[in-house]
Amino acid sequence: MKIKLSLLSLMVSSIAFAQNIQNNPESNHGNKFEMLGTILPTPNVYRTASGAPGHQYWQQKADYNINAYLDEDKLNLKGSETITYHNNSPDDLEYLWMQLDENQQSNVKDANYQSPSSLPNSSTTDRLKTTDLPEKDNGFGVKIEKIVDANGKALPYIINKTMMRIDLPQILKSGEKITFKIDWNYNIPNRMKQGGRGGYEFFPEDGNHIFTMTQWYPRMCVYSDFKGWQNNQFTGRGEFALVFGDFKVSMNVPADHIVGSTGENVNYQSVLTPAQFARYKSSESSKEPVEIVTLEEAKKSEKNKSKERKTWVYDAKNVRDFAWTSSRKYVWDGMQTVIPENKQKVMAMSFYPKEAYGLYRKYSTKAIVHTIQTYSDFTIPYPYPVAQSVEAANGMEYPMICFNYGRTEKDGTYSEATKNGMLGVIIHEVGHNYFPMIINSDERQWSWMDEGLNTFVEYLAEELWDPNFPSKRGPAHTIVDYMKLPKDQLEPIMTNSENINLFGPNAYSKPATGLNILRETIMGRELFDKAFKTYSKRWAFKHPEPADFFRTMNDASGENLDWFWRGWFYGTDPVDIALTKVSIAEADFNTDPKPREISYTVDKPLKNDFTDISKVRNKADKNITFYTDKDKETQDFYWRYNRGLEKVDTTIKKSITVDNFEKASKKDEESLKNIKAYQLDFENKGGLVMPIILEFTFEDGSKKTDKIPAQIWRKNEKQVSKTYYFDKKLVSVQLDPMKETADIDTTNNFWGGTSEPASKFQVFKQKNGEVSRGASKGTINPMQAAGKTK
Known part of the structure; x- marks a missing residue:
């Protein structure tokens, strides 16, 4: 869902869901490079340590057959649905949980997650009213209206706010599996006044509605397997956890309405005019968008307002949700x-009122095509037969259909910001x-x-739409203002949706930026893209958790990225690396190194400083015979020396005498005399490596x-130095010149x-010589001193 930043400060500061565990918090090294093993859930037969689904992975399935009746006059939706629920889990279930999201619009059935409030500076007449207690x-x-089983017998139920x-x-x-039926209805809210994802928008100038169901x-x-029932209340913030299934849905609407929906329509010929149906068939082979319902036909329908009715029927296979829209x-x-890649034919389609015609007719359907083609390249081939964009003055997503904004001025003109905003929201919601x-x-x-993941790929798609596209989220420098905020205004990305204070930067921008930093700066495009595709393939049509993503990206790339997940996703530290000092040293070739004399004494017997309890007991145990006591051949000089x-x-x-070095030759001095050493000192002021x-x-x-x-920070997370050798004068050093790290x-x-006066470092020539590991060269050992060889 696309959310404007101005609407984000809706909730109070929160507590991170996952603790950033450190094995030695007071240490200045190592903690930031610890593995995530202490934080991530333990791998099991359902989810492996590699991040892939396990060999006993399972998920439930729910199939729906729904009949809906849209009453435009009463602004009411009535429905009857038959659900077949498949228990593919290893568990026996004694009850089922269902979501009643429309209860969010009720003031007595909603989740009642209240936000603090204070005295207003101003108000409107609509909002200024007496507080009703009780409401x-x-x-x-x-x-x-009723819930019955397949035999018509009533099933007991209880409603807890937005859950049943x-x-x-x-x-x-x-x-x-079990099959049961639910009859229900609700009053459709005015989405433009009451908020929320679905409802209606009313156009007073022509007396019509756009319904987004x-x-x-x-x-x-x-x-x-990881949560049991996900029955957390719907507060309007944290979106949806849903089950895959097959849908057959019939919508009975006014006869002059046009319906767009999840899935494929199975009765276009009976609900469209012959001319419209012919245009639809033509669009199936067109390389340019074809108007199936024309602007003139839409304007005519706005005026006539038919009192007849038609039923549109759709099928959708293997989807997690179903949404639709209806309007004349x-x-x-x-x-x-x-x-x-998969030769899937996809109908890209757009629905829009005349108010959006100047923008949507030109761009919407082409933006859909660009989006699904680009996302297919970076993830998996688009698997569905339909992708649709609906102009409904908002931004919200569902399988095969999404609702976006993008209207012109009354004279048909529009600003560049409106055009780019429309393209961005279409790419985002289709994505x-x-x-x-x-x-x-x-x-x-x-x-x-x-x-976050979608905003990242949206950024890639925006960049491939137009190289000058003014992307707001993705480039590292765009997250800086958020990362600068005081810690009491921040929480880790790994925070429950309901508890995030600045939702847009936290859930959208920061994860998208982090993935872009991984791709461009840390891993490189080729390696990142392969790993990201692996995640997408592994978890397509499944239920991934964060650990599955983190583990897959590590596993598929061969990169240990735990330091990055720990810092960027579990922490709130910003990046602030300072280049604090540059020291310069010149080569000194004049020193003639002298041989060094090293003295050795004979080694004393090697014994433990303390005779531990195991040795004492072993020696006292008459049942133990030591090998060297049994085999006299093992009793060498040192066995005896030790005793x-x-x-x-x-x-x-x-x-x-050790003589490893000699004075550098004139030839070496001539070729190396211009080399200077530059030590760069860095300080990690922000905390994020x-x-x-x-x-x-x-x-x-x-x-x-x-x-x-x-990883240069792994032994000291606060200060590091790096020395370079150059044979020409260095005049400046720029840290992070392309602003890649935020x-x-x-x-x-x-x-x-500017630096301190150059110091000197001595340069010698090393003589050839080899020392084998473990060999005794030049020392005197006890066997030599005793004149023995065994």
Whole structure:
């Protein structure tokens, strides 16, 4: 879902869900590079240590057959649904949990997650009213008419705010399925006034509505190996955890309405005019969007307002949700595209009122095509037969259909910001087909797993749409202002959706930026892209958790990225690396190194400083026979020496001369005399470790770059030094010249040639010589002193 930053400060500061455990918090090294083993859940038969689904992985399935009746006059939706629920878990279930999301619109059935409030500076007449205690029912929310089993027998249920528990007449055993039916209705809210994802928008100038029917039917909660029932209340923030299944849905609507929906329509010929149906068939082979319902037809329908009714029927296979839209205002265009890798034919279609015609007719369907083709390249081939964008003055996503914004001024003109905002929201919401509609994470718990990952690929798609596209989220420098905030305004990315204070930066921008840093700066594009594709393939049409993503990215790349997950996702420290000092040293070739004399004495017997309890007991145990007591051949000189049976003069001394170096030759001096050593000192002021990226500029105008991996900080997370040797004068050093690491203070990232006077470092020539590991060269040992060889 696309959320404007101005609406984000809605909740108070929160406590991180996962603790950033350190084995030695007071240490200045090692903690930031600890493995995540103490934080991530233990691998098991359902989820492996590699991040892949285990050999006993399972997930539930729910199939829906729904009939819906849209009453435009009464602004009411009535529905009857039959659900077949498949218990694929190893567990027996005595009750089921369902979601009643429309209860969010009720003032007496909602989750009642209140935010603090204070005295207003101003108010409106609509908002200024007496506080009702207790509150009076505003008439919104789901009204359950009946719930019965396949034989028509009533099933007991209880509603807890936005959740409903259905008690089963008998245990639903592992491997079994149950079919039951629910009849319900609710009053459709005015989405533009009351907020929320679904509802209606009213156009007073022509007296018509646009209906966006989302979270509109009672739907199954997820039951999983990692959570059991995900029945956390729907507060309007944390989105959805949903079960895959097959849908057949019939919508009875006014006859002049046009319906767009999840899935494939099975009766276009009976609901469209012959001309419209012919245009639809033409669009299936067109390389340009074809108007299936024209602008003139939409304007005509706005005025006539038919009192007849039609039923549109759709099928959708293997989807986690189902949404639809209905209005007589819609212009409808479409074209077909083919995904190269799997040869999937996809109908890309857009629905929009005349108010959006100048933008949507030109861009929407083409943006859909670009999005699914680009996402297919970076993840998996788009698997569905339909992808749709609906202009409904918002931004929200569902399988195969999404609701976006993008209206022109009344004269048909528009700003560049409106155009780019429309393109960005279409790419973002169409992209949600992948995260979380296919790669089906638990949005109620982890917003970043769909919003963050999707925003990252949205950024890649925006960049490939137009190289000058002004992307707001993805580049490292765009997250700096958020990372600069005081710690009491921040929480880790790994925080429950409901408890995030600044939702947009935390759930969208920071994870997207982190992935872009991984791709461009830490891993490189090729390695990152392979690992990201592996994650997408492993968890397509499954329920991944954060550990599955972290482990897969490590496993598929051969990179230990735990330091990055720990810092960027579990922590709130910013990046602030300072180049604090540059020291220069010149080569001194004048020193003639002299031989060194080293003295040795004879080694004393090697014994433990203390005779431990095991040795005492072993020696006292009459049942133990030591090997060297049994085999006399093992009783060598040192066996006897250790027991005082060999007498050796340990005061003997021997001296040897070590002559490893000589003065550098004139030839070496001539070729190396211009080399200077430059020691660069760095301080990690922000706390978050990152690669050190450097640009060196020399006196002759030439430049060199270097990227030091983040692991340079592993032995000292606060201060490190790195020395370079150059044969031309260095005049400046720039830290992070392309702003790749989200460094929050760039004023300490530059050195401009000022330093302390150059010191000297001696240069010798090393003589050839070899020393084998473990060999005794030049020393005198006790066997030599005693004149023995065994």
